[in-house]
Amino acid sequence: MSWLLRRLLASLMLVAAVAVATALLVECAPGDARSALAEGMGRSYASTHGAVRASPWQWFGGLLRGDLGTSKTHGRPVAVLIADRLPRTLLLTITAALLQLALGIAAGVLLVRRRGGWLDGAVSAGLFVLDAMPPFWIGILLILVFAIGLGLFPVSGTTSYVFTQPGWLARVADSAWHLVLPATALALGGAATIARFTRGGLLDALSQPFVRVAAAGGITRWRLLLRYALRNALLPLITLIGLSFPGLLGGAVIVEALFNWQGIGMLAADAVRERDVPVMLGMSVLFATVVVLGNLVADLLYAAADPRVRGRAR
Amino acid sequence: MRSGLGRLLAGVGLLVVLVLVAGASLVLHAGGRGDRELHAPRLGPSLEHPFGTDHLGRDVAILVVDGAPISLSVAMIAVALATVIGGTVGAAAGIRGGVLGGVLMRITDVVAAVPQVVLVIVIAALWGGHSTMLVILTIGLTTWMGTARLTRAEALRVGAADFVQAAKATGAGGWHVAIRHFLPHLLPVLLVAGTLRIGNAILLESSLGFLGLGVAHVTPTWGRLVWEGFAGLRDTWWVSVAGGAAITWATVGANLLGDGVRDLVSREVD
Numbered sequence: 054m055s056w057l058l059r060r061l062l063a064s065l066m067l068v069a070a071v072a073v074a075t076a077l078l079v080e081c082a083p084g085d086a087r088s089a090l091a092e093g094m095g096r097s098y099a100s101t102h103g104a105v106r107a108s109p110w111q112w113f114g115g116l117l118r119g120d121l122g123t124s125k126t127h128g129r130p131v132a133v134l135i136a137d138r139l140p141r142t143l144l145l146t147i148t149a150a151l152l153q154l155a156l157g158i159a160a161g162v163l164l165v166r167r168r169g170g171w172l173d174g175a176v177s178a179g180l181f182v183l184d185a186m187p188p189f190w191i192g193i194l195l196i197l198v199f200a201i202g203l204g205l206f207p208v209s210g211t212t213s214y215v216f217t218q219p220g221w222l223a224r225v226a227d228s229a230w231h232l233v234l235p236a237t238a239l240a241l242g243g244a245a246t247i248a249r250f251t252r253g254g255l256l257d258a259l260s261q262p263f264v265r266v267a268a269a270g271g272i273t274r275w276r277l278l279l280r281y282a283l284r285n286a287l288l289p290l291i292t293l294i295g296l297s298f299p300g301l302l303g304g305a306v307i308v309e310a311l312f313n314w315q316g317i318g319m320l321a322a323d324a325v326r327e328r329d330v331p332v333m334l335g336m337s338v339l340f341a342t343v344v345v346l347g348n349l350v351a352d353l354l355y356a357a358a359d360p361r362v363r364g365r366a367r
Numbered sequence: 368m369r370s371g372l373g374r375l376l377a378g379v380g381l382l383v384v385l386v387l388v389a390g391a392s393l394v395l396h397a398g399g400r401g402d403r404e405l406h407a408p409r410l411g412p413s414l415e416h417p418f419g420t421d422h423l424g425r426d427v428a429i430l431v432v433d434g435a436p437i438s439l440s441v442a443m444i445a446v447a448l449a450t451v452i453g454g455t456v457g458a459a460a461g462i463r464g465g466v467l468g469g470v471l472m473r474i475t476d477v478v479a480a481v482p483q484v485v486l487v488i489v490i491a492a493l494w495g496g497h498s499t500m501l502v503i504l505t506i507g508l509t510t511w512m513g514t515a516r517l518t519r520a521e522a523l524r525v526g527a528a529d530f531v532q533a534a535k536a537t538g539a540g541g542w543h544v545a546i547r548h549f550l551p552h553l554l555p556v557l558l559v560a561g562t563l564r565i566g567n568a569i570l571l572e573s574s575l576g577f578l579g580l581g582v583a584h585v586t587p588t589w590g591r592l593v594w595e596g597f598a599g600l601r602d603t604w605w606v607s608v609a610g611g612a613a614i615t616w617a618t619v620g621a622n623l624l625g626d627g628v629r630d631l632v633s634r635e636v637d
Binding site: 067068070071074075078079082083181182184185186187188189190193194196197201299300302303304306307310311321322324325326328330333336337340341344345 | 570590
């Protein structure tokens with residue numbers, strides 16, 4: 054338990070340090086960045102206190118009280134803006150995370166099962182190229198083929214403007230329909246990494262004595278792979294999911310801008326274009342929080358899944 | 368392709384083609400052909416214009432060729448910068464250890480806690496410039512953390528080895544041990560980390576370009592080309608496709624090179 058407590062404390066301090074570093078960044082930036090921040094801080098503060106705060110350090114003080122300032126372009130508190138849009142981004146990134154996990158594991162299993170064959174070569178090469186494709190380009194190709202070309206999915210947006218069918222089921226279906234392309238665009242790059250790790254883990258596990266014993270017992274190769282080897286190969290993947298959070302969130306900024314998906318990534322991209330400093334700062338603290346939380350959860354899951362780690366961690 | 372050397376050669380091959388293309392672009396420009404001729408706008412891909420023309424009537428194939436020197440040099444220099452920073456931080460933390468090492472690695476943790484893309488665009492937006500220098504600095508300053516961690520781990524491993532202990536026992540100075548005994552073991556790690564990050568740097572630079580933040584130049588970088596093409600995706604889809612294909616080509620080449628170097632170096636160590 055003290056291990057958990059220490060881990061939590063360390064995570065909190067990390068987020069606080071990111072906030073300080075962010076404030077430092079504005080302090081170092083050319084003058085108009087500071088005044089842009091002061092303006093954003095001033096609006097919310099002046100209304101209640103009748104004074105204008107100017108320094109990035111006062112922004113940090115506000116942060117401790119949960120006040121992130123006011124957005125220049127949206128004219129609303131940054132915290133409210135974030136709370137408004139966070140669910141959509143979580144929907145996108147969690148869907149993408151699950152999708153990349155499913156695709157990556159499936160590809161990894163396939164690679165090992167057909168090792169040395171033409172399918173192995175083709176899928177390996179395909180994954181290598183996929184890994185090298187910029188996420189926004191994957192998105193554009195998806196839009197070109199499936200939205201503009203085939204007309205199967207909407208080009209952009211989170212939901213349709215006009216609902217023809219009433220009822221919550223139609224709404225859910227509509228959201229899911231809009232979710233397919235952005236989630237796929239976000240998932241494909243990471244899937245390549247997960248496939249590579251799954252492949253390595255499976256090959257490792259297959260050489261272990263307990264797998265060889267099972268194989269000698271005469272079970273089928275699929276069963277051997279899925280039942281015996283995959284379970285062990287999945288362990289390191291837990292850490293990989295935690296580590297893939299920064300990439301997913303960073304990718305979300307790009308993908309949301311591409312698909313006009315009204316989440317926090319889009320908020321960040323807009324803020325950057327409009328030099329909306331309070332939003333940018335709030336964003337980096339938020340992203341850091343999610344990343345740190347992701348790592349923490351991955352560590353906890355790993356400890357839950359593998360008793361050997363718990364002993365070492367203490 | 369399976370062997371390290373095969374990957375290395377394939378990667379070098381892909382990159383050599385690009386460097387030749389970039390060189391040809393520079394030579395042609397130097398020869399007074401700086402102004403490219405304009406054609407009819409929005410021509411689809413054909414034998415004459417393999418990637419078609421854009422909304423201004425520029426030949427997209429020539430735009431891709433002209434973008435090569437900028438896109439490639441920005442990525443290479445940024446990676447060199449990141450490798451120097453990461454190597455220095457990691458080596459200092461691993462060799463010296465103690466309070467300095469702890470502080471350096473905590474700083475690394477803090478920078479690594481913000482997603483790279485977010486960090487890059489926030490810095491680029493705050494400084495608000497479109498200069499090539501700014502983009503190089505931004506990418507270099509935000510991608511050194513992995514290299515620092517790798518270098519530190521290797522330095523710790525080397526530091527525990529008998530030959531280092533022996534050197535220290537004979538009274539060798541700190542700098543002497545660092546340069547004579549640590550450096551030869553750290554350089555391969557830096558080489559591998561550096562080459563493996565080139566692909567990532569190309570992608571980051573193109574992401575900046577895609578968000579309209581990157582290098583602003585008469586000839587667009589590849590990322591910017593994708594961005595410009597995205598605006599007219601329905602009419603001139605080939606612009607985005609060509610820009611992205613160039614980025615993918617370069618990144619595949621860089622990743623193959625990195626994988627090959629890693630395989631060769633790790634075989635050497637074993």
